[in-house]
Amino acid sequence: MTDSVNQRAGPDDDPEQDAGVSGLKLMELPPVQRKIMRLLLRKTQLSDGDLRTALAALAEGEPPPREECDAALAALRDQGWLQQTGEAEAATYRAQRFRKTAKAGMSRIYETLDLNLESLKKPPPAGGTD
Amino acid sequence: MSKIISIHSFRGGTGKSNTSANLTAILAAQGLRVGVVDTDIQSPGIHVLFGLDEDHMTYSLNDYIYGKCDIKQAAYDVTAQVGAPIKGQIYLIPSSIKVGDISRFLREGFDVGMLNEGFETLIQTLKLDVLIVDTHPGLNEETLLSIAISDALAIIMRPDSQDYQGTSVTVEVARKLDVPRLVIIVNKAPPNLDPAALKAQVEKAYNAEVAAVLPHSDEMMSLASSGIFVLRYPDHPITLALKQVATRLME
Numbered sequence: 001m002t003d004s005v006n007q008r009a010g011p012d013d014d015p016e017q018d019a020g021v022s023g024l025k026l027m028e029l030p031p032v033q034r035k036i037m038r039l040l041l042r043k044t045q046l047s048d049g050d051l052r053t054a055l056a057a058l059a060e061g062e063p064p065p066r067e068e069c070d071a072a073l074a075a076l077r078d079q080g081w082l083q084q085t086g087e088a089e090a091a092t093y094r095a096q097r098f099r100k101t102a103k104a105g106m107s108r109i110y111e112t113l114d115l116n117l118e119s120l121k122k123p124p125p126a127g128g129t130d
Numbered sequence: 131m132s133k134i135i136s137i138h139s140f141r142g143g144t145g146k147s148n149t150s151a152n153l154t155a156i157l158a159a160q161g162l163r164v165g166v167v168d169t170d171i172q173s174p175g176i177h178v179l180f181g182l183d184e185d186h187m188t189y190s191l192n193d194y195i196y197g198k199c200d201i202k203q204a205a206y207d208v209t210a211q212v213g214a215p216i217k218g219q220i221y222l223i224p225s226s227i228k229v230g231d232i233s234r235f236l237r238e239g240f241d242v243g244m245l246n247e248g249f250e251t252l253i254q255t256l257k258l259d260v261l262i263v264d265t266h267p268g269l270n271e272e273t274l275l276s277i278a279i280s281d282a283l284a285i286i287m288r289p290d291s292q293d294y295q296g297t298s299v300t301v302e303v304a305r306k307l308d309v310p311r312l313v314i315i316v317n318k319a320p321p322n323l324d325p326a327a328l329k330a331q332v333e334k335a336y337n338a339e340v341a342a343v344l345p346h347s348d349e350m351m352s353l354a355s356s357g358i359f360v361l362r363y364p365d366h367p368i369t370l371a372l373k374q375v376a377t378r379l380m381e
């Protein structure tokens with residue numbers, strides 16, 4: 001293993017490791033869901049109005065339509081990624097806790113990042129020095 | 131709006147903590163209120179650059195993530211300790227250098243959600259303009275979180291074949307996490323490499339902006355983390371290049 005691979009002792013079958021949001025799953029979310037989660041992780045919690053304003057500010061072109069945002073919020077809620085209090089315009093959203101880190105989670109990161117192996121097949125851009 | 135800037139490298143020894151400290155000093159010298167968090171919990175070190183020793187570290191990031199203090203109690207105003215007048219403010223949130231604290235982290239892990247809540251609390255309570263996150267090398271949950279919530283990410287690499295593949299992975303991860311601004315800093319470039327050619331080569335390889343190519347520096351080596359380079363050598367070419375990096379990250 002390289003010095004970059006984080007080895008941590010801990011039970012591999014700890015159910016706590018599978019609870020909550022994870023960075024790996026965040027990468028796999030559809031774009032609108034991912035944008036919502038990034039905003040909620042950054043600000044911890046947002047009102048419905050503030051979330052939609054922030055989403056509109058992020059949009060390079062037209063902001064996502066309300067129906068698309070509603071569907072993304074519902075999907076995130078159903079997956080347990082966010083907590084919602086209140087309804088419609090009075091709603092407040094909060095990101096579910098990130099999962100606890102430990103050895104099992106670390107090994108999964110590198111397994112999952114194998115999807116990036118295409119990039120690893122390219123030749124180095126510069127000659128090595130050590 | 132406050133910015134979160136993460137400084138990352140895939141491998142250790144690239145100069146990540148030095149770059150974090152120098153960018154912090156540059157931004158604070160411009161009058162900004164800057165926080166810098168050492169999330170390299172396994173191998174902390176940035177406190178050394180800011181002259182904060184263990185005896186004066188009542189609380190650390192470790193104490194916050196294990197519920198022993200609130201995050202503000204682990205923030206130290208080190209503005210007066212950097213050895214030069216600073217218009218703004220620097221708050222350092224160090225990680226513990228106690229063996230027991232590090233081994234607890236390695237043994238138990240922690241709730242990474244504490245980090246983003248802590249970052250937001252720091253930004254609000256200390257009225258920060260910028261929060262700089264000095265990450266752990268490689269990729270783990272806390273690094274992914276830091277990248278995901280960042281407005282800007284600087285990836286440090288050396289012109290070294292061993293750094294190439296890891297940097298490639300990090301660039302791809304940052305893109306998948308929609309980081310709004312991504313720059314690469316090529317550090318410790320040997321004098322026999324043409325900086326302009328190296329910049330063009332790396333930019334082409336990663337399809338990402340190289341904000342600076344920093345040469346190997348005897349002055350940096352001699353300083354040996356006993357101070358902050360940009361404050362000690364304000365007119366040095368490396369200082370000027372790092373100022374350009376700071377500007378790009380804040381745009």
